[in-house]
Structure formats: C-alpha cells, structure tokens
C-alpha cells in the first residue's frame with residue numbers, strides 16, 4: 001500500500017472507533033481560530049447534527065497545557081480536536097487520558113507513534129502543509145461515517161485548504177480528490193482566470209491597485225497608474241453609475257486585460273503567473289463575498305478574528321441568516337483594519353514604531369486587535385512604504401490573557417528564497433527564554449507575556465540586526 005492508502009486505512013480504523021462512542025454523550029469540539037479551523041469543525045458539526053447528537057464547540061487561537069487543564073476540568077467524556085492538537089498530543093494524552101478523545105489535524109506532529117485516535121497525514125509521510133488541510137482531514141474522516149457528508153461538505157474542505165494557502169495553480173493529491181467530489185456534486189466550478197483577490201466584490205481598479213501577488217509594475221500600489229492602464233486597455237471602469245467588477249468584463253475585455261497585465265510584467269520572472277484557477281461556489285449568488293473561494297475564506301477569517309467564529313460555522317453549514325451577518329461582519333473587519341492602519345500612520349514618528357535599516361518593529365499595545373496584527377504586518381509588507389526584504393515585526397496585546405501576540409512578515413514582492421521567519425522568531429524566543437514561537441517560513445509569530453514586551457523587542461533588535469547584516473555582506 002502507498003502512503004495515501006495507509007492514511008485512508010488509518011482513517012477507517014479511527015472512524016470505526018468513533019462509531020463506538022455513546023450517542024448520548026455530548027461531543028466537546030475544540031478547533032482552530034482561522035478559516036481552516038472553522039471549516040473543519042463545521043464538517044464535524046454537520047455530521048453530529050445529522051445524527052441528532054449534541055455537541056459543544058470552542059474556537060481557540062492556540063492549544064497549550066493551560067487550555068488543556070481547563071478542558072480537563074469540564075464535565076465531558078468525549079473530546080474532538082480539529083485543525084489543532086497534534087503538537088500537543090502527549091499533553092492531551094496525559095491530561096485527558098481518562099476520557100475519550102480524537103485529534104484530527106494536519107499540523108506538524110510531536111509524536112511519531114500512530115494511535116487509532118490520532119488522524120494526521122504527517123504520520124504517514126504525507127505533507128500536511130501542502131497536501132491536505134485540517135478541514136480536509138475532518139472531511140475524509142466524516143465521509144467514512146456518512147455518505148451525505150461526502151457529497152454535501154466537500155466544498156467546505158476545499159475552502160479550508162484555500163484558507164491555508166494550499167492552492168498553487170491547482171491542488172495536490174488529497175486536496176485534489178476532495179475538489180473532484182465538490183465538482184461532481186456541482187458545489188464548485190473551476191475556471192481559468194486572473195489570480196487576483198476580489199473578482200466578485202471589488203471594483204476592477206481596486207483589485208489591480210491592491211494586487212501584490214502577482215505584482216503588476218506601474219499598477220500595483222498606484223491609483224493613477226491603474227486608471228491609466230485601464231484606459232490604455234480600453235476598459236471602461238464604470239458601468240453607468242456603478243464600478244465595474246472583474247466578473248462584469250466580457251470575453252474580449254478580459255483577454256485585453258490579461259494580455260495587458262502580462263505585457264506589464266514582461267520583465268518579471270514569470271510574466272504569465274497572473275493566470276490561475278478560479279474556484280466559484282456555484283450555489284452562491286453573483287457579487288457575493290461567498291461566490292469566490294478566496295473571498296469566502298477571507299470572510300471566514302474575518303469571523304474568527306472578530307470573535308464571531310460561530311457566524312463562520314453557520315456560513316459553512318449554509319445558514320442564510322449567518323451569511324448575511326457574516327457579510328456585515330466583514331465590513332466591521334475592514335473598518336478595524338483601516339483603524340489600525342490609521343493608528344500606524346499617526347504613530348510612525350513615535351517610539352511605538354522603531355525603524356532601522358532592514359527592519360521595523362511596531363508595538364501597537366492595545367491600539368490594534370491582536371487577532372489582526374499579523375494582517376497589518378502583511379499589508380505593510382506589500383506597501384510602497386517598505387523596502388524589499390525589510391523585516392516587519394508587529395506586537396499587540398491580547399485582552400483576556402495578559403499576553404502579547406507577535407507577528408513577523410517580510411516586505412516586498414520577491415519570492416524570498418531561503419527566508420525562514422519562523423526560525424527568526426524562534427531565535428528571539430530562545431534568546432529571551434520565554435514565549436511560544438510558531439508559523440511558517442513567510443508568516444511567523446509568537447505569544448509572550450505582555451510585561452516582557454520590552455525585553456523581547458531588545459532581543460529581536462539584536463537578532464534582526466544580525467540577519468540584516470548577513471544579507472548585506
């Protein structure tokens with residue numbers, strides 16, 4: 001058997017074990033606070049409700065010993081962790097050992113030993129970072145328990161994978177097999193088109209102006225450049241009184257736009273990288289933020305970030321009321337981001353923003369929501385304000401835990417070959433001896449006690465200076 005067959009066999013055994021649970025038990029679900037985590041628990045919830053079973057769900061940013069100790073005190077017999085848990089498997093065993101629990105995750109594993117209640121592709125040598133999301137693992141698992149889940153929820157697993165940035169001109173093996181089910185059931189349609197954000201909801205000129213990946217010379221970041229470019233392409237930006245969106249372009253205009261963008265990018269590494277797969281949610285209406293998979297995943301993220309994960313779950317379950325409210329929440333989310341960027345603009349010259357050659361550190365304290373500090377650092381990394389390759393570190397305080405969330409990004413449009421931001425954060429954490437580092441090569445972070453912000457920042461300066469110095473020489 002190959003690794004995929006082995007993984008599927010293992011899922012089957014896990015599903016058999018799940019069937020043996022007492023149907024009257026309330027299932028305690030703990031999931032991750034991002035698009036994928038919301039999709040993951042929604043699929044499980046769909047299964048449980050279809051079987052008239054009861055559940056209680058919590059959505060959290062990080063699972064650690066402290067959270068597990070709290071959970072252990074609760075009066076539940078059955079726990080399911082989705083899109084998290086693998087990194088804490090030994091702690092879970094220790095703290096919830098006398099109860100039933102399942103971990104359905106795709107993050108890096110801490111224990112190599114295969115347990116029947118631990119579903120993770122990495123245990124079988126399958127790359128959980130690229131080949132399948134947390135929602136995908138839950139989907140494959142629940143599909144074994146219900147044919148209806150298999151046909152009705154595949155698109156939710158695809159959105160989870162899109163949210164975790166696993167789509168790259170198509171999907172790999174496991175994600176791809178899930179996509180095929182979604183296609184077969186007419187939930188999703190795939191077409192070739194512009195690989196940009198906002199084709200359903202944003203005016204064309206805004207889509208192009210804010211398009212950083214792919215980068216469009218003279219257009220990205222420039223409103224006047226964008227208007228001039230559309231003019232040259234003979235594309236009218238307005239439809240009567242309304243701004244035109246990409247979905248409103250006719251075939252001829254679309255062709256002109258695509259070739260125009262490719263021409264602009266002729267000196268870039270891969271000029272035609274602007275083209276990619278567009279995933280359309282067939283059952284959603286035109287111009288809805290739920291019609292395009294990328295926008296759908298952003299909407300779910302915004303629910304999580306503004307502590308409205310339950311709305312996101314409602315959206316995944318197809319609840320129309322939740323959809324309306326989540327779309328309104330997206331507006332609030334955008335307002336939060338604008339507010340945060342305004343704070344940054346007004347604080348650039350203050351001591352809260354420290355700039356040096358090659359890096360900047362922004363300590364937003366209570367001024368920016370900790371759940372969006374990473375988003376703010378990402379936006380700044382793509383702005384003209386920041387030079388290529390500049391490290392951007394943002395800090396913001398969590399409200400309830402007396403912690404500070406740290407996020408690290410890197411500026412510019414390049415591929416950043418060899419950059420490992422997670423390693424940079426790990427270096428700082430090791431230097432100070434406190435905090436928990438996590439993330440990916442191009443988006444990393446840490447949680448630290450908030451009274452130790454200054455100590456952390458001082459250490460970060462030393463580590464970043466070293467990195468910047470190495471790059472110059």
Ligand SMILES: [Mn+2]
Nearest residue numbers: 036083134164
């Ligand atoms: Mn995930």
